[in-house]
Amino acid sequence: MQSIGFLYPGYSAEDDYPTAQALLGADAPRLLVTHTEMREDAHRVDALLDIGSDDVLAAGARELKEQCDAVIWACTSGSFVFGRDGAEAQVRALGEAAGVPASSTSFAFTDACARLGVTRVAVAATYPDDVAERFVAFLASEGVEVVRLSTLGIITAAEVGTLERDRVLEVAEAGDHPDAEAVLLPDTALHTMGWLDDLERRLGKPVLTANQVSIWQGLRLAGDRTPRNGLGTLLRTPPSQEK
CATH class of the missing domain: 3.40.50.12500 (Rossmann fold)
Structure with a gap:
């Protein structure tokens, strides 16, 4: 069975993922959540740059390595805060560390x-x-x-x-x-x-x-094209064939 890894900072709404797993159904890929280090819980630019730093994400990617078919940095503010080019570099580094297709909630x-x-x-x-x-x-x-x-x-x-x-x-x-x-x-x-x-x-x-689009993106990168009910318009819309 396929697995999708989610790097999730701290502990706030991580239980959204088991909720989604149940709604996706028994045939869906497994959603694996790894908690990354959050040295300071603050929606403040300097703290967010630290939350999304390459060393923090690389440590999380090492925990997921060889366990998943795609990996998502499941933090919107910890990705868009870097700007588009920085967020793209962040995803590229994450993919290299995990060895699988990668993305972030912002993308x-x-x-x-x-x-x-x-x-x-x-x-x-x-x-x-x-x-x-x-x-x-x-x-x-x-x-x-x-x-x-x-x-x-x-x-x-x-x-x-x-x-x-x-x-x-x-x-x-x-x-x-x-x-x-x-x-x-x-x-x-x-x-x-x-x-x-x-x-x-x-x-x-x-x-x-945020958690919805993160899961949708993970399914897309893992190649799962199955429409799913109970999770909004997006999940009822089969992902395109493009990665």
Whole structure:
């Protein structure tokens, strides 16, 4: 059976992955989560650059080496904070360390938008403004326009992980915009995997969340093309044949 490795910083919403595993079904690849070092839990640029540093990711990749068919750096802010070129170099180094195809949540978002034909989005971010603006710039570098940005200003992933279903639905709905073709929730510390269909029913459009797109990207890189129900529009849309 195929396996997909996820490098996940710290402990906040890692239980989204077993939730997703159950929803994907018995025929799906295994989702293997390895926790990477988080020397400081802070949505602050300097801390995020440290969380996503090559030495931290290489250590995680060594734990997964020869166990998986693809590996994902499951941290949005710890990838887009480097800018597009830096995030690309980060993924390249991760792939070399793991010896398998690699990507990150930031690129998973833009690849998912491309797959759904989405070019205008609303972003409902848990981050402080300055960090969220870097995500907007990253999306723009990949041809995705943000028509509305909303932020919660939460500093720690630990606090984000405490947000429950009703609050997550409220945040997504409040962050929507009539011109947005989809709403993006960019934090892998945010629980969403059990509520994706609820989110889309509430908003009436695709909702892309960090752990969702990370898993979709992993399936894509591992060559799994099976449509999956119960995990939003994206997972019902077979990944393209391109890696």
